[in-house]
Amino acid sequence: MSQLPQTIRWNSGELYFLDQTLLPHKVVEEKQETVEQVWDSIRQLKVRGAPAIGVAGAYGLLLAIQDKTGLHKNRFNELIKAKAEYLDSARPTAVNLKWALDRMLECAKSFSGDDSKELFKYLEDEAIRIHNEDEKLCLDIGKYGVSLIKKDMGVMTHCNAGALATTGIGTATAPMYLAHRKKISFRVYSSETRPLLQGARLTSWELQQSGLDVTLLTDNMAAHIMSQGLIDLVITGTDRVAANGDVANKIGTHGLAIMARHFEIPFYVACPYSTIDFKTKQGNDILIEQRETEEVTNFGLQRTAPENMKAQNPAFDVTPNDLVTGLITDKGIIGPPYKENLQNKYL
Numbered sequence: 001m002s003q004l005p006q007t008i009r010w011n012s013g014e015l016y017f018l019d020q021t022l023l024p025h026k027v028v029e030e031k032q033e034t035v036e037q038v039w040d041s042i043r044q045l046k047v048r049g050a051p052a053i054g055v056a057g058a059y060g061l062l063l064a065i066q067d068k069t070g071l072h073k074n075r076f077n078e079l080i081k082a083k084a085e086y087l088d089s090a091r092p093t094a095v096n097l098k099w100a101l102d103r104m105l106e107c108a109k110s111f112s113g114d115d116s117k118e119l120f121k122y123l124e125d126e127a128i129r130i131h132n133e134d135e136k137l138c139l140d141i142g143k144y145g146v147s148l149i150k151k152d153m154g155v156m157t158h159c160n161a162g163a164l165a166t167t168g169i170g171t172a173t174a175p176m177y178l179a180h181r182k183k184i185s186f187r188v189y190s191s192e193t194r195p196l197l198q199g200a201r202l203t204s205w206e207l208q209q210s211g212l213d214v215t216l217l218t219d220n221m222a223a224h225i226m227s228q229g230l231i232d233l234v235i236t237g238t239d240r241v242a243a244n245g246d247v248a249n250k251i252g253t254h255g256l257a258i259m260a261r262h263f264e265i266p267f268y269v270a271c272p273y274s275t276i277d278f279k280t281k282q283g284n285d286i287l288i289e290q291r292e293t294e295e296v297t298n299f300g301l302q303r304t305a306p307e308n309m310k311a312q313n314p315a316f317d318v319t320p321n322d323l324v325t326g327l328i329t330d331k332g333i334i335g336p337p338y339k340e341n342l343q344n345k346y347l
């Protein structure tokens with residue numbers, strides 16, 4: 001799997017993101033010069049996917065403070081807090097961004113020295129740990145999830161919960177990459193994911209690059225393809241799992257889960273522990289990002305709707321836990337009742 005794209009690179013104080021808005025036509029890394037640029041890159045989806053924006057946030061915070069180590073430790077700590085809050089405001093739904101920034105703040109709190117330069121180094125080590133851990137969490141998800149993929153199955157996924165959404169082998173795609181590595185032959189169906197086409201531009205690209213058998217569908221083909229008996233399993237990612245097991249993920253996931261229930265197809269959601277939010281009791285409490293309506297009234301740069309057309313653009317939806325067959329996590333596959341089983345595994 002050496003050909004998998006590297007989404008984020010921190011190189012001795014320099015931060016680079018693979019610009020995912022240009023994929024699949026151009027594979028270009030963009031250097032991030034300022035924390036404002038990092039905020040924009042997260043907001044514009046140059047770097048995207050829940051685990052990846054967590055790692056991006058941690059490094060973004062380093063970028064914001066690295067030339068301010070001349071400040072007294074108290075002033076330096078105030079700056080760290082303010083910049084973490086700023087970065088967290090870039091996107092609201094994926095909890096991983098807040099999780100990673102909170103972890104950086106906890107790390108800063110635990111520093112007992114007085115030297116801001118040393119505190120910076122301490123935080124840099126933590127950001128690198130968050131990054132390395134993400135890669136390992138993806139592998140662990142894959143090791144548990146691979147048991148679900150059997151020879152000749154059709155596996156459907158939505159949006160991109162792949163290598164491009166993480167710094168490893170993805171979450172929903174991790175079982176797929178490991179099954180492929182074990183030479184199990186199976187088909188993947190990737191839904192294109194209107195309005196920003198993460199399925200068409202990103203998932204189908206990265207799976208194809210790695211030699212998997214992937215077929216692209218428009219979102220409205222899902223029920224028909226399921227009715228043809230082509231799908232045996234659905235695996236998606238998630239941006240936030242509430243304490244009761246409700247899952248927020250890319251808009252359209254809820255509909256797929258309803259269809260999967262209708263056709264009696266198992267519906268799994270893959271996630272690392274950093275996506276589970278015990279502070280959010282249920283899915284209704286999750287803030288859904290509302291994006292610019294031009295993403296809906298236009299197709300790429302081309303306007304497709306009449307001028308002055310009203311449109312909605314919620315970026316995510318919430319799938320109630322009763323439609324979820326299981327959560328494929330870094331600690332194993334967790335089934336219902338989610339509230340109890342998640343607590344038993346993680347708290």
Ligand code: MRU
Pocket residue numbers: 045048049050051094158159160161162165166170171172198236237238239249250315
């Ligand atoms: O808006 P995006 O592209 O950041 O949305 C991404 C998703 O919805 C993914 O499925 C989710 O972040 C899980 S990533 C492993």
